[in-house]
Amino acid sequence: MRRLLPDPGETSIDELLDGYHPFESPPAGRPFVGANMITTLDGRASIQGRSKDLGSEVDSEFLVKLRRRFDAVMVGAGTIRAERYGRIVRDADARAKRERIGLSPDPLAVIISGRLDLPFDAPIFTCGAGEVLIFTSSDQPVPETATPTRVKQVNGPIAIEKVLGHLRNECGIRAVLCEGGPQLFGQLEAADAVDDLFLTISPELVGGEPSPRILEGTLTEPRRKRLEELLEHDGELFARYRPRR
Ligand SMILES: NC(=O)c1ccc[n+]([C@@H]2O[C@H](COP(=O)([O-])OP(=O)(O)OC[C@H]3O[C@@H](n4cnc5c(N)ncnc54)[C@H](OP(=O)(O)O)[C@@H]3O)[C@@H](O)[C@H]2O)c1
Structure with missing residues (x-):
């Protein structure tokens, strides 16, 4: 896995998530909110009604390991x-590691x-x-x-x-990790309550079939994000966006 931003170089999911402790810094009155979503190049959030097949094995590994932090x-x-x-x-080992942190x-x-x-x-x-x-x-x-x-x-x-x-x-x-879907993610963004958005961009076009975007619902205004981190593996991009608050 290549880190493109902030410091270009080789990295791994373990290195990336090592020391990621979102539970240490909940904002006042609510948990820290992470969101993990995946989109195709043509902005679709599912294929044949599911998102499971959009990502690679690396994306699945990222999802599985991210869950361990919330x-x-x-x-x-x-x-x-x-x-x-x-x-x-x-x-079971991952559950034991959760207890240790x-x-x-x-x-x-x-x-x-x-x-x-x-x-x-x-x-x-x-x-x-x-x-x-x-x-x-x-x-x-x-x-x-x-x-x-x-x-x-x-x-x-x-x-x-x-x-x-x-x-x-x-x-x-x-700390809570929201894994979607688009309507729920839309409500969290409308409430300006997403502290970390992990967005996978799958390098494929899926075309025609009706499918939601990663965010459905209404935002009062476009929400511009700050790109915190960008990684690449086999053409798939893994971005982490934070709010510009
Ligand atoms: N690309 C991705 O990252 C990603 C991630 C997750 C899912 N998906 C895909 O997204 C599709 C599902 O989209 P979706 O927008 O329907 O998913 P969703 O946001 O998970 O579910 C929407 C449903 O949740 C309930 N709900 C959400 N907020 C609510 C609220 N405030 N009050 C009451 N009920 C509420 C309602 O269900 P009821 O009223 O019917 O109970 C609503 O119809 C699937 O194809 C899935 O595979 C994609």
């Missing part, structure tokens, strides 16, 4: 429906769902490990799941600022 991993219902999901940190072995899995139309047969609910917290405006009961699952029922629309406040103040979450 107290919680958050996704929207659309992403759970499309990608399903299993245990967030599957590797002051994190719980398993990150809290946070799901935002209006309708509670979730795949309760997906491994994340059936594996029995870790914990899931669902924010929903539905009053439907949640089926019994092997993985401990809590529900925070919200009256009316779910405001992302309130979700973040709840995670920080009621759950002690210091």
Whole structure:
């Protein structure tokens, strides 16, 4: 892997993430928020309804290792429906390493769902490990799941600022990684609550099929970012953007 910015040279994912401790610096009233997204060259966020096949093995490795640095991993219902999901940190050594840097072995899995139309047969609910917290405006009961699952029922629309406040103040979450999808990412950006955006640019054009962009929803104005870091592997670009606050 080549680092193009800030100091050109060879690097690795481990070197890159070594010492990345977002949980050490939560802003007031909410967790530190990282977002990890992938786009094609023509701005698409999925192929045939999924994002899994957009990235290379290096991108998957980056995703897996980035998760190890956060107290919680958050996704929207659309992403759970499309990608399903299993245990967030599957590797036992990685869970032990998390504990050594002051994190719980398993990150809290946070799901935002209006309708509670979730795949309760997906491994994340059936594996029995870790914990899931669902924010929903539905009053439907949640089926019994092997993985401990809590529900925070919200009256009316779910405001992302309130979700973040709840995670920080009621759950002690210091850093949360949002893995999408586009609607949830859009709400976080609209709230100006993304502290680190890890964006993979896949070197391919996918064309025609309907597919979202990485951000769906409305921003009151264009949000210009500062490029903090840029890496390259086999034509795939890995950028880290920070806000210009
Ligand atoms: N390229 C990438 O980096 C990336 C990352 C993740 C996903 N994806 C792709 O994106 C697609 C899914 O897109 P998406 O925008 O639907 O994903 P999403 O943001 O994960 O899910 C949107 C859904 O989440 C629920 N939701 C989100 N915010 C809410 C709120 N404030 N209040 C209530 N409900 C809320 C709603 O579901 P309900 O009301 O129906 O429960 C909404 O329809 C899939 O094809 C997936 O593969 C791409």
